Amino acid sequence: MKPAFFRPLELFESATSYRLLPFRFHRQDDCVLLTNEVGEFEFVDNAEFSSLVARKLERGDTYNSLKAKHFLSDGDVRVPLELLATKVRTKREFLSGFTRLHIFVVSLRCDHTCPYCQVSRVTQDRNRFDMSVDTANKAIDWVFSSPAPEMKVEFQGGEPTLNWPLVEHIVVAVEARAALETRHIDFVLATNLSALDDRVLAFCREHRIHLSTSLDGPMDLHNANRPRPGRDSYERFKTNLSRARAELGHDQVSALMTTTPASLGRVKEIIDEYVSLSFDSIFLRPISPYGFAKRTGLDHSYGAQTFLAFYREGLEYIIELNRRGVPFIEAYAQIILRKILTPFSVGYVDLQNPAALGTGVVVYNYDGDVYASDEARMLAEMGDKSFRLGGVSDRYEDVMSSPRLQRWAESSCLEAMPGCSECAYLPYCGSDPVQNWATQGDTVGHRPTSEFCARQTGLFEYFFDVLRNGDEFTRKLFLAWASM
Numbered sequence: 268m269k270p271a272f273f274r275p276l277e278l279f280e281s282a283t284s285y286r287l288l289p290f291r292f293h294r295q296d297d298c299v300l301l302t303n304e305v306g307e308f309e310f311v312d313n314a315e316f317s318s319l320v321a322r323k324l325e326r327g328d329t330y331n332s333l334k335a336k337h338f339l340s341d342g343d344v345r346v347p348l349e350l351l352a353t354k355v356r357t358k359r360e361f362l363s364g365f366t367r368l369h370i371f372v373v374s375l376r377c378d379h380t381c382p383y384c385q386v387s388r389v390t391q392d393r394n395r396f397d398m399s400v401d402t403a404n405k406a407i408d409w410v411f412s413s414p415a416p417e418m419k420v421e422f423q424g425g426e427p428t429l430n431w432p433l434v435e436h437i438v439v440a441v442e443a444r445a446a447l448e449t450r451h452i453d454f455v456l457a458t459n460l461s462a463l464d465d466r467v468l469a470f471c472r473e474h475r476i477h478l479s480t481s482l483d484g485p486m487d488l489h490n491a492n493r494p495r496p497g498r499d500s501y502e503r504f505k506t507n508l509s510r511a512r513a514e515l516g517h518d519q520v521s522a523l524m525t526t527t528p529a530s531l532g533r534v535k536e537i538i539d540e541y542v543s544l545s546f547d548s549i550f551l552r553p554i555s556p557y558g559f560a561k562r563t564g565l566d567h568s569y570g571a572q573t574f575l576a577f578y579r580e581g582l583e584y585i586i587e588l589n590r591r592g593v594p595f596i597e598a599y600a601q602i603i604l605r606k607i608l609t610p611f612s613v614g615y616v617d618l619q620n621p622a623a624l625g626t627g628v629v630v631y632n633y634d635g636d637v638y639a640s641d642e643a644r645m646l647a648e649m650g651d652k653s654f655r656l657g658g659v660s661d662r663y664e665d666v667m668s669s670p671r672l673q674r675w676a677e678s679s680c681l682e683a684m685p686g687c688s689e690c691a692y693l694p695y696c697g698s699d700p701v702q703n704w705a706t707q708g709d710t711v712g713h714r715p716t717s718e719f720c721a722r723q724t725g726l727f728e729y730f731f732d733v734l735r736n737g738d739e740f741t742r743k744l745f746l747a748w749a750s751m
């Protein structure tokens with residue numbers, strides 16, 4: 268006789284008065300962390316966990332808390348499942364409206380020669396590496412093919428100010444079209460600030476363009492990490508930061524840093540530099556495995572554990588600063604804490620499940636190629652166009668409904684990925700098929716040898732340890748960051 272595909276129903280029926288709802292768990296030294304589909308979490312001790320799964324947990328505080336968070340149900344099971352479904356929709360709200368972030372690579376040219384540059388910038392040949400007006404107009408049609416009522420248009424490079432007339436053209440055209448279609452568009456200019464002049468500043472003020480820039484630390488470190496002719500990238504940064512803040516408003520300029528081997532051991536100095544320049548946050552980022560970072564071997568210059576030690580020292584210093592009355596935030600911690608501590612959707616495209624490829628972000632390259640993410644075009648500059656969606660002359664509808672895009676979405680659902688599907692940190696994590704492809708040779712990847720997974724696991728362990736064992740000040744600070 269053929270064996271039954273499913274085990275008998277009786278085996279799943281409860282002998283007690285409650286049913287277990289779906290959850291994952293992670294054993295720690297003296298307790299077990301439970302998480303469910305919507306990111307609710309609970310710590311239980313080992314004895315409670317054994318009783319819970321044996322469906323013998325006595326009524327009491329733990330029982331009530333687990334019931335309130337939908338880990339178990341002792342009534343009509345449809346009610347908590349419907350509530351969970353509503354919470355899932357809220358958490359995945361970033362999927363509604365489809366593509367919200369549209370990145371224009373208006374030029375690959377740059378005046379800096381950063382050794383960790385992920386985009387393989389070039390220093391010359393305006394004709395070959397600048398986006399044309401015709402390409403930009405077709406890309407604008409793509410932007411408005413997305414049904415999202417609110418979108419962000421971001422200018423990337425190279426250094427986008429080196430092709431400034433095209434940025435102006437795109438902003439004016441996008442604003443006109445947005446007004447006709449009653450859509451809201453935010454603009455972001457990713458710039459090293461070195462070529463900021465009065466024309467750029469006046470236009471950014473008039474059109475409320477936010478500046479996103481890079482600061483790697485004190486002068487010697489910034490100049491070493493971000494060289495340019497004249498060896499004055501820090502001086503230019505500082506001068507133009509003041510001008511930009513004066514013209515656009517203090518909060519209209521944000522910065523992020525990249526951790527190179529030269530940064531290791533200097534995290535407090537780097538944070539002090541941000542504080543002394545009146546930034547209210549820092550984003551402590553590792554090197555990405557693309558472009559020159561890959562070619563020069565910088566992407567392998569330190570491992571996940573080294574970065575975690577650097578990050579943790581930095582975060583603990585930031586907590587100390589807050590304790591001393593200096594309000595300051597670490598941006599990646601804030602993203603993760605929002606995922607852990609709030610019921611809301613977090614629209615950070617680099618940590619989404621499923622990955623934001625095409626559905627969350629589209630990149631229009633200077634040459635008219637369209638890519639599924641910023642990392643996808645970085646990979647293309649290295650000669651690998653595996654994640655090219657098409658070209659600006661293609662029909663948006665054809666590309667966005669293509670089997671390839673659907674396959675990437677399917678293969679980036681953590682619930683279906685080996686290693687992730689049973690991970691307790693899944694509700695707060697994300698996947699990146701492009702990085703898996705670039706570092707491990709396939710889109711699904713291999714979690715036990717993944718640097719990304721090692722980093723994420725270390726970060727989640729740290730945050731949950733603080734949430735359980737940290738002092739009251741730190742827990743309140745984390746809650747405040749998550750609520751901002």
Ligand code: SF4
Nearest residue numbers: 686687690693696720
């Ligand atoms: S990448 Fe690692 S930490 Fe993230 S869900 Fe997968 S297994 Fe968990």
